[in-house]
Amino acid sequence: MASPSLPDLVDELLAGTGPLPIVSAGAPVLRRPTGPMDAGLGGARLDRLIEAMRETMRAAPGVGLAAPQVGLPLRLAVIEDTADVSEEIRRVRGRVPQPFRVLVNPSYAPEGPGRAAFFEGCLSVPGWGAVVARHRSVRLRALDERGRPIDEVFTGWPARIVQHETDHLDGVLYLDRAEPRSLSSREALAGLWTQPTPAAAAEALGFDLADDTDA
16 A cells, blocks of 8 residues: 555644644654655645644644654744743843744754753653753754745754754754753753753763863
């Protein structure tokens, strides 16, 4: 039997109601690099998928969602961040609000040598977080939902979101880039590691911070 086409997969996924089911780590779709999206999913079908992904991201809640996380091998992601955190965390992590954005066929490249290490998590790895050192600034190239080009530099936490979601489209989970000794449960993150930086966790758990001091 032939495999369903991508449009058929999308239609099947959108046939339900409410937020889309999020795929968890271990599913092969999360480990397969996606190919470029073509025009076959344009128009109303793409609009419906984007709206469903936005609803799912907000319900989770999360600050980004890639198509493989809902089982679709498409080079498509959505991001949005209200940055509802303290002023200290905003300042230290460079976390500023991001409006809802659609990224079609995104790719990124570092802008400068700077790196920053912070805890992050993933909707496809629920209940856990780990420290990941990522580029402080990246240049993102993509298309928006109407095919208009995006060529923009993201810095701070928005750069982290862009890297995390684009990595999903290359079959990469944040755990692949994480410091293994930093892996912490949701309970440990909430009870022990709420500081703006992971310095205390690094000392207590025995790992080095691969940030600008190591760049």
